[in-house]
Amino acid sequence: MNKIVKDIDKTNPITSTASVAFIKHIGRKPISVTFPIGQFSLFDIPEMKDKKYSRAAIESNLKRAVKEGKILKIGSRKNIRGRPTNLFEIKNVQ
Numbered sequence: 001m002n003k004i005v006k007d008i009d010k011t012n013p014i015t016s017t018a019s020v021a022f023i024k025h026i027g028r029k030p031i032s033v034t035f036p037i038g039q040f041s042l043f044d045i046p047e048m049k050d051k052k053y054s055r056a057a058i059e060s061n062l063k064r065a066v067k068e069g070k071i072l073k074i075g076s077r078k079n080i081r082g083r084p085t086n087l088f089e090i091k092n093v094q
Helices: 055-068
Strands: 002-008 018-024 071-077 085-090
Touching: 055 071
Parallel strands: none
Antiparallel strands: 002 018, 071 085
């Protein structure tokens, strides 16, 4: 899917030129992830449970939301085995 961008010089209508450039979309389509209310981990996200998207795709969306300040990292939960699980919470906007 190529998008067309047109820049028209409107300062001089007699010699107006239009330059056309094609912008190619690179990468995968963006996904939308719904985050649960209250404390949650990566594995509590509904799309992760349904296996709708890959773990990496959901994790990148989660990291982006933390970076933008929409979600707060509030701590981590230690598991019996393996690595600890990070806990997140949706930031209250008031």
